[in-house]
Amino acid sequence: MKQQPTYIYTFVHHLDEYELCRMEMRAFFGFDTEENFIISHRKIDPSRSPFIQDQLEVIHEGNSIEELEQSIQHMTMTQSYKVECLNKMDIGKTAKIHHPERRDIEKRIGLCIEGEVNLDNPDIVLGLLNLNGRWYLGNYTKAESIWRKHLHKPNSYSTALSTRVARSIVNIAIPKPEGIRAIDPCCGIGTVVIEALSMGINIIGRDISPLVCVGARENIQYFEYETTVTKGPISDVSEHYDVAFVDLPYNIYSHISPEEELDLIKQARRIADRVLFVTVDPIDEAVRNAGFTIIDRAIAKKANFTRQILLCE
Numbered sequence: 001m002k003q004q005p006t007y008i009y010t011f012v013h014h015l016d017e018y019e020l021c022r023m024e025m026r027a028f029f030g031f032d033t034e035e036n037f038i039i040s041h042r043k044i045d046p047s048r049s050p051f052i053q054d055q056l057e058v059i060h061e062g063n064s065i066e067e068l069e070q071s072i073q074h075m076t077m078t079q080s081y082k083v084e085c086l087n088k089m090d091i092g093k094t095a096k097i098h099h100p101e102r103r104d105i106e107k108r109i110g111l112c113i114e115g116e117v118n119l120d121n122p123d124i125v126l127g128l129l130n131l132n133g134r135w136y137l138g139n140y141t142k143a144e145s146i147w148r149k150h151l152h153k154p155n156s157y158s159t160a161l162s163t164r165v166a167r168s169i170v171n172i173a174i175p176k177p178e179g180i181r182a183i184d185p186c187c188g189i190g191t192v193v194i195e196a197l198s199m200g201i202n203i204i205g206r207d208i209s210p211l212v213c214v215g216a217r218e219n220i221q222y223f224e225y226e227t228t229v230t231k232g233p234i235s236d237v238s239e240h241y242d243v244a245f246v247d248l249p250y251n252i253y254s255h256i257s258p259e260e261e262l263d264l265i266k267q268a269r270r271i272a273d274r275v276l277f278v279t280v281d282p283i284d285e286a287v288r289n290a291g292f293t294i295i296d297r298a299i300a301k302k303a304n305f306t307r308q309i310l311l312c313e
Contacts, residue, residue, distance in 0.1 A: 016301035023298035046143035077115030079123035155215035190216035244272035
C-alpha cells in the first residue's frame with residue numbers, strides 16, 4: 001500500500017485570534033493543537049488560511065542531520081532548486097535557528113543533492129525543518145496572504161468583519177469547496193463573499209438594503225470576481241444551499257428585535273443545511289429552538305470587541 005504523504009504546517013496569529021485559528025484547524029484537519037504547527041496527511045492550500053505560514057510536504061526525514069544526509073545521498077533534482085531552512089522562529093518547543101547557522105545547514109544539505117542550484121529564482125524550493133530534534137526535508141510552499149489584497153475596498157464599514165476573520169470563517173464552514181453552493185443572505189459590503197470567491201467557492205450575496213447591495217457589487221467587481229448580489233429579505237430566498245453565512249446585525253443602524261433575530265435564525269435553518277453564525281450576543285437558545293445543533297464554536301476578539309462564531313447544522 002502506498003504511504004500517505006505527510007504535511008507540516010506552521011501557523012502565525014495574534015493572541016486575539018487564538019480560538020479562531022484552532023477552530024479553523026479543526027475544520028481543515030479534524031483536530032487542533034496548542035502548538036504553532038500541525039502535522040497531517042491532509043493537503044490544504046496554505047494560501048487559503050490567514051493563519052498558515054508554511055507548508056512542507058515531507059520527502060525525507062531523519063533523527064539527525066547526518067541521518068538526513070544519508071537518506072538523500074541519491075536524491076536528484078531535474079529542475080533548478082534551493083534549500084531553505086524554515087526554523088526562522090520558535091516552532092513548538094524547538095528554538096529558532098539563527099541566520100548564519102541556517103545558511104550553513106542549507107549549504108550542507110544542498111551539497112548532498114544532485115542538480116542545478118538556483119538561489120535567486122529556483123523552480124522548486126526544498127524546505128528543511130527541525131522539530132523536536134527530528135529533521136524533515138520536502139517540497140515547500142509559502143502561503144500567499146491573498147486576504148491582504150482585499151483590505152482596501154472601494155466601500156467599507158467600520159463594523160464589518162475583518163478580511164482575516166471573514167476568510168477564516170469561510171474555511172471553517174467550507175473546508176472542502178468542491179460541489180458546495182453557498183449564500184450570504186445578509187452580506188453587507190461583501191467581505192465574506194469576496195473571500196469565498198477568491199477561493200473558488202460558488203457563493204452568492206443578498207442584503208435587504210439597496211445601497212449596501214450596490215456597495216457589495218462594486219467591491220466584488222473591483223477585485224474582478226463575479227457573482228450575483230440580490231436585494232431582499234432572507235424570507236424571500238426560495239432555493240436551498242449547502243452553507244449559509246449569517247452575521248447578525250448588532251449596531252444602532254441595523255438593530256433588530258429578539259423576535260426578528262429568532263426569525264432570521266429560523267429562516268437560515270430553512271435555506272441551508274449548515275450555517276455559520278457571527279454574533280455579538282448569546283444566541284445558543286435561539287439556534288437550538290430553530291432546530292440547529294452547534295457543532296463547533298470560537299471567540300474572535302478585536303481589542304475589547306468580541307464576536308462569537310457558531311458553526312451549526
